[in-house]
Amino acid sequence: MLVEKNVPLQPLNTFHIVAKAHSLVRIREESDLLALLADPEWAAQPKFVLGGGSNIVLTGDVKPLVLKVEIPGRRLLQETARHFILEAGAGENWHDFVAWTLQQGYPGLENMAMIPGTVGASPVQNVGAYGVELQDRFESLDAMDLETGQVFTLNAAQCAFGYRDSVFKHASSVASDAPHQALGLKGRALILRVRFALPKVWKPVLGYADLEKKMAEQQCPNPTAQQIFDWVCAIRRAKLPDPAVIGNAGSFFKNPTVSPEQCADIIARDPKVVHYLLADGAVKLAAGWLIDSCGWRGKSVGQAGVYEKQALVLVNRGAGSNGLGATGGEVMTLAKAIQTSVYERFGILLEPEPVVL
Known part of the structure; x- marks a missing residue:
């Protein structure tokens, strides 16, 4: 186990924000994590789990011990009557894994191609795109309790999936010796492996x-x-901009959900509002359209800007070889200004997707 000091995080976050990790450990297998937790110097230290760095905004250097998840592995675990059960290590690149499943003849994840990040981060955010969410293809996962070193398994119900949400995004409000019974696992667990149930009888998901x-x-x-x-x-x-060229964290805000009455009120004032009726009767609004309607497309605060081709994406206009660019503070100042603008016009408070550190 090697603890690296003062590690530059600019290449490890897709916004390319300049920051450092005071201490960082690369987790390539379970034994790395067990060794860390057995070390008295590090076991009690606050920790931050870092996957692909595609859903974070760094507002300064990271003081907690950074656990950089790099666990590899892809395999067909088993077959059931209806599904292929595939397993992937938490450090696998998500898009590469999706491409691999198709190459092996296991369809079902294709709508979620090119979502940035790692396999291990996908259940945390319950990633989704074009009509398919992770929860639709999820079978189970293994994670390790960062306090006890216990490995435990969660099924879909125990992950408490919601729209870009899961049990991993909420802190526990109760003490529990069984982490999977707690109300939240934020900061308490590190995902090791994720299993997917891909249908043997495949049907395309279209409609967008x-x-x-x-x-x-x-x-x-x-x-x-x-x-x-x-x-x-x-x-x-x-x-969407390629993070390798223009720093960004993908969609910055969640698409808000409103009641039919709220939607009707907005339509009465703005008939062109982009909206989708959900199965439960609620209505999802396109956050990008709301932001665009408030005139934010192409605008900037310092080196942080709203992408010209998609107002839902905030970008780092200055990231380059010179190491300069937007600060996390500029990104969040821009985000808060957008929130205020949309709330004043539509009465809707947009919720950011990325984790802010």
Whole structure:
């Protein structure tokens, strides 16, 4: 186990914000974590779990011990009558894993292509795109309690998945010797492996306007999983900046959910509002449209800006080889200004997706 000191985090976060980790340990297998927890010097230290760094905003140097998750592995674990059960290490790149599943003949994750981050981070955020969420394909996961070193398994119900939400995003309000029975696992657990149940009888998930447009353009009413994967990649490349070129954390705000009455009130004032009716009767509004309507597209605060092609994405306009660029403070100042603007016009408080440190 090697504890690295004063580690630059700019290459380890997709916003490319300049910051350092006071101490960092790379977790490549369970034994690395067990060794750390057995060391009196580090066991009691506050810890921060870092995956792909695609969903964080650093507002300064990170004082807690950073656990950089790099656990590899991809395999077909078993087959059931209805599903292929695949398992991946928490350190695997999410998009690469999705591409691999299709190469192996296991469709079902194609709508979630090109989501940045790691496999281990996917249940934390309950990632999703184009009509499919992680919870739709999730089987179970293994995690380690960062206090006891105990490895435990959670199923979908125990993960308490919600819209970009899970048990891993909430702190526990009760003391418990069984971490999976606690009300929250934020800061308490590190995900080791994730298992997915991919359907043997595959059906395409379509219905989003961008996918429907691709079907029409290519005159393909019955696309394969690989075609949907390719379409999603093309759509995302056209709309979203490549973090390797322009620092960003993907969609910065969650799409808000409102009642039908609230939506009707907004439509009465803004008939073009982009909205989607949900199965439970609620209505999801497009946060990007709300932000765009308030005139934020292309605007900046310091080196932090709103992406010209998609108002839902905040970008680092100054990140480059010179190491300069937007600070976390500039990003959050811009985010708060957008929140205020949208609330004043629509009465809706946008909720940020990234974790702010």
